[in-house]
Amino acid sequence: MREISLDRLRTLVTIADHRSFAEAARVLHLAAPTVSLHIQELEERIGAPLLSRKRGHVQPTAIGETLLAKARQLLDDAGQALDDARRQVQGLEGRVRLGASTGAIAHLLPRALEVLGRQHPAIDVQITVLTSKDTLARLAQGSLDVGLVALPQPTIAGLVIKPWRRDPVMAFMPVQWQCPARVTPRWLASKPLILNDSTTRLSHLTTKWFAAGGQQPVARIELNYNDAIRRLVAAGYGAAVLPHEDSMIPGQDAGTTVRPLRPALWRRLGIAHSRHVERATQHVLDVLLDLAC
Incomplete structure (x- = not known):
């Protein structure tokens, strides 16, 4: 009928x-x-x-x-x-699906979402906590629109992956420790460590940094949640090697001493998306790109 x-x-x-x-x-x-x-x-x-x-x-x-x-x-x-x-x-409203790690969500996305809320209040950003590998896989499948991923990444057909941020990786240590002005692999490896778990790109970076100094330390505990790591550092449980974003809230690491590494280490992030994006997605990308450094 x-x-x-x-x-x-x-x-x-x-x-x-x-x-x-x-x-x-x-x-x-x-x-x-x-x-x-x-x-x-x-x-x-x-x-x-x-x-x-x-x-x-x-x-x-x-x-x-x-x-x-x-x-x-x-x-x-x-x-x-x-x-x-x-x-x-027209990009006046819409839903944008974004994948990112907990570190990016906690310290970088809030600023972008605040700006987006003022400029485009009808755009709804749905955030999923994912590793870079899973983010890229879901972008390729079409179940995500934007991803914040660790660099470098291999070329993937149909996706654009562009550099976004370059943040220094630094040593986070309990404030009561006597710390050098710059922290070396040898010095840090002698301390109790709280490190990212081995599935993360930051863990790979950290392992290479220690290895370059002839060190292979064993972590006291491994986590994949940077805020929890920082709290454990502040509680005196051990030291950590973490990115230090310029968007971190002043005073949020009370009880923690932060020192640069020697040799210096950097965490590079990229923005990934499909080659053809809707206007709502483009608005989200524009706001994120304003946080580039």
Whole structure:
């Protein structure tokens, strides 16, 4: 059975609003026979008259009133759906799916989301905590729109991966420790350590940094949540090697001494997205790129 066309329902509503077939034809820019045919098709589908025509006066029947109420709602819903789609195409609203690590979410995204909320309040950013590998896989599958990933990464067909930030990796140590001005692998390896777990890119960077100094330390504990690591450092449990973003809140590492590493170490992040992005996604990318360093 064929579905009822919205055009037929729109014709019914217009006739009821203007109480005239001729006026409905004029408003809808249709020929008079076409308007009559629309109503005839509806009545055949329903199996009952929808409009009463007496002495040039047109009004809905009881069944016609029932269908009119539903028709108005359907037409309103269809119009709203089209408006919502147009606003998404124009970038005025929409949903953007973003994948990132806990470190980026905790210290970098809040600033971007604050700016985005002021400039584009109708854009909804949905955030998923993922490793760089999983973020890229989901971008390639189309289930994410934007990803914040550790660099370097291999080229992936259909994706754009561009440099975003270069943040120094530093030593975070309990404030009661006597610390050198610059921390070397040999000095730090002699201390109890709280390190990122081996699945992370930061763990690979840290391992190479220690190895370059001839050290292979064993961590006291491994975690994949930088804020938890910082709290353990502040509690005196051990030292950590973590990125230091310029967006970190002053005073948030009370109880912690932060020192640069020697040799210096950097955590590089990139922004990944598909080659073709919607306007809402582009607005998110623009705000993130303003945080580039």
